[in-house]
Amino acid sequence: MATVSLDPEAIEQLSGERKTLLDAIDGLRKHGIGRFVDLPQIIVVGDQSSGKSSVLEAISRVRFPVKDGVCTRFATELVLRTNPQTSIHVQVQPTSVSADVSYAFDKTSFDKDDLPRITEEAKARLLKDSTSFSEDVLRIEICSPDVPHLTLVDLPGFYHSEDEDQPADGRDIVDRLVETYMARKNSIILAIVSARNQVVMQKVLSKVKGHDKKLERTLGIITKPDLLTPGSPDEDKFIKLAKNQEQKHHFALGWHVLRNRSEAEVSLSSEERDSKEQEFFESGIWSAIPSSNRGIDMLRKKLANILLDHIRKNLDTLIQDIENNVKSRRKTLERLGTPRSSPPQLRAHLDKIASQFQLLSLRAIEGNYSDEFFGSLYPAASSNSTDDRVRKLRALVRDLNRTFAYVLATKGSRRIIIPDHSDGDSAFDKSYELQQTSLPSFLQGLEAQYPFKTPKEVTRDAIQAELEPLSSANQGTEFPGTTNDFLAVKLFQDQSRPWEAIARFHIDLLLRIVKSFTEKLLAYITGPDEKTYSAILVNIVDPFFEKRTLKLNRKLQELLCHFQTGYPQPADAEFRAALAKRRQKHLTAEILQNLVTSHPELFTDKGKRQLAGLASSGRKSEFGVDSLIDKSETYYELSLRNFTDNVIILAVENCLVKDLPTILTTSAVSQMKDDMLMKLAAESTDIQVERVELDTECEALQKGLDLCKTYRGRNSTVLPTIPPQLIDDPPATTPRVKVEDPTDGLKQELPLLSALQAPYLEL
Template identity: 25%
Template structure:
């Protein structure tokens, strides 16, 4: 009767009835514990109350948090711990239990009670980095081992063995200080705390900083946003179980932790609520808490558990964590309202057991997806490493060989493209295959320009101008001798000279586009070594300038040669007669058209053929004939000159200079992989290593 709530007799008969039921149950349990305990396993005793795995014998109460679950728990949790230890959580979302709560909601107290170690306490933000607590149960009652691992703000890995549980809090504070820029700052980097003991469960949880409302002196002004972003990164993953720690003595509707949990887990399917500080409840507020615990207010599929952890006063008085569990049990069993709860709804031991079960179930459920994701990431990483190519050379001879190989590839691709062949290597963009076709379009544009500039023999202005020039230069000769060669030659020079600028423009277009393609090729062929790529580009620009000067000089020299106005008699004669025949046919067709038109209207017209008495018509025909011969010659020769200098001689000169550079000892300093690419390669190799290790571990399950 000493364990019965005697105050119950002061209330109505319903309360008295519940008290009698409790008394009968306790008497039965006392008998079972004292008389039948040696004969019955813990699970069988649990069946007496309908709550398996929750009742613990008095002599075993200090071990209330030991793992009493099936043999699958530890291997599964160890598996995830190993994967996270490999750094796999940077590639894949791993199953986890994330502990969130408003500032001073009691997260650290809950974790202290579960882990048996005292964590940093105080006002404001105490947890300033994600703290991963790996708890491992040991059958050895005297065993206690601890270790803390983290990376400081200089990215240096730190690892320290913890000699006793009392020093854990100080070491966590030290780690937080070394990981952040100030005494009040926060960090996204993870601190890992490993504890192996006989009085801890098999469990891994991640404690996240409490949600702060306002920044205090020394903290970033956006401290609340930064903490919330950190929490979102964890609880936003579907693989994370959310342990939302809420104070009983505040309106949970205003709790930011519950709001955030609802934001990412609207149906509460992966959120477990933990109510703390029940001893601070105002009288009469218990009914509201009971409604929450019975999932009648803010529904969570996993429900709620209420716990009572030791407060600051108890710590100051030296109350041990083990004693705190006894105090908690007495509190709930003797409480006027909470004593009616099912045993699984209250207490740190039940919370610990529930978390282990939930984590085990969660990991088992996600294992097939996890294996598939690891294999997918593995293939993706292998492809990326393949695309990065071979590792950069280390020795001088290896560097020289690599440089020569790269130059050979560059020249080979360039030669193919300038010969009009395609390159089908996927590492090069498709636009490089447009090199020769773009050049041919420029050559075709030159030909079109030549057609536009040819003399128009039907143009009256040209005819009149030529007539006046011929008459002005007339001497004693008869009128039918006015067609002087000098005049035709002068006009021919004028028309041919109009093509000089288009020819130079054609060269500039081809040269500019070729240089662009050569630079792309250099970047791709030498992309592993940016310094060497820059040297190659320097060679391209140097040979470009040299080619530009030589080719332009050749083009200008060609136009000086065209000033001679010359054509073989055979060539000119055939062309002239063809032009005459063409003109005759045009005149006949025109006369025939006019005759038909006159006949339709019964009009008589005579012959429309004008006699070319002064030879102006023949002079125009001679001018057009020669221009066509010269333009045709020009539209063949200029593209050939451009191809000779740009596609042939420049490529040959580049090959000579690049081979010299590749063979030069001083060049070896440029055979260094780009910093960013080297980083990507290291990251890929590191990812590949951890994925392979993860695959190996997963295959064991």
């Protein structure tokens, strides 16, 4: 059996009288909880050669390497565990997952003077390729009936200057390594400050403030006080620091002073070391420091109490952390499903995925966002980003359809025909301006994704000038002075040419949106099972969207065909009404001109001049081109609405969105052949290993959770009470409601809280 040579008396001082809670924390480590949750431990930090290792040695009476210069090149965790069976395990723990984790020291015995030798052996393993520092960890676990439940960590010291042994990149490694340990909120920080150097020059204090902002979990340790010149200003400063009277470095846990071995006293035994320390503090100015704040014996007891209080204070948080870890792993296990290899097991697993997919995709297109997959009320990023909004599919589809209708209405015509003479207050100008600003600001980010330019404006006179010779060239058998309506249809087809590009872009965009949603939903359902996720995408999802792309292309061509090559078929009554409304503004000008001729007394001189100018500017058409333009624009207006609705309903909704839940169905799974089941649902070796690891971790976490709850005990449940003053004398802002007393039918106004507490009253 392995033997351990440690000082039981010194170790017992660390435990104190109340071992129960420390036993609980040791039980957590025994169950491996420390891999997932930060457990209470003591870390020793300080500048280079500040005496960190000497402090650890004095606390544990386990010999640490102590000499001037850089001696700690990596973290050394000394794990002391109470166990009926004595055992020692010395191991190098790589920080990289891909690193060699098989290396371990083969030790069957351990003596308190062996650690320096073991550390030198570890350097050969850790400091490869001429590296000066390592982020790997030397972990020494000692299990024995007579050791406490503590983890003591010796960390490399901060250094300020570089040389051959301590390069600049080594400083970065040291800072990153030490700060990783300091950032753990369950670590007690022993900040070592050497009296040999000025306080302001010691880096450790600024690092402590960066991670323990309230200075609640840091205990300051002053070392090497015997090196100060008696009566010097530096000695006075350190005396003030030891009394916790320095405002900048006032720690809630205070300060403690130790006199450690000098390099010449390495051969002294632990008892001799303690005796010299006691002799030093009983004489001279340091005797003015309270005995509770000096010497190693008092430090051991102090650490026991500090650690005990720290564990108590953080026990509820520790329990919450463990519960969160258990919940997270069980959720991952649930997504991985049960082990599967036979066809029935594969079918059952895939059937579960299909069931969830059908349910959540149906909720998405219905706009039911109750599942956590859809996220919270407030998005993590800008609501204009389609990728951020894709999970709430129905909402995004509706907004994109609305944006599509706006883009088609404002940019869907080849040219915009405007009146020749408008004063800015005309009905036309106002309606056009309203159309330009009808899209809400929160949708303008979506509109920016449609790469279409605003059409060029052209006057009605210019269009008439274009159509006059064309009307002559396209005369049929109509009477002179009348129009050939074929020309109005051609003008409409020319104006509506951009429809196809805008509609095609909109459909392609929604195809990408719906496919992205499908990928995110499947990733959510399959969890870490990337093999099944990828197989479903390749064999089911991708073929579905390839078919839908072809179907949507055909549907779009069908919807465009009538407007591009067909004969106009507007509803008679609707077309007449719209055309009459459009012609009314022209008739108004003609009526006014007739009135000024027959009844000039009704008009002012200014009005007559304006009407005369309007009459002279009007282009008289031999072929009735005005009528052609009105008919074309009227038909455009009615057709635009129909085409927009057809794209949204017949194409996007009927050919894509409504069929989303059919991508993967339980009925399809039930009919799958065994080879397809294997292709889709067979689990990889990585998943098998992950499931075993998760099961083991859940079991360990649950044991640790039970252990913590057993120690914490059970508190009585306390229900919240309504303060009487809120009922009897509510504040002015308390909501009030009218209620009716069924016994006498009288109504009265009461504070809302009072109304809710009156069961005989009906709201």
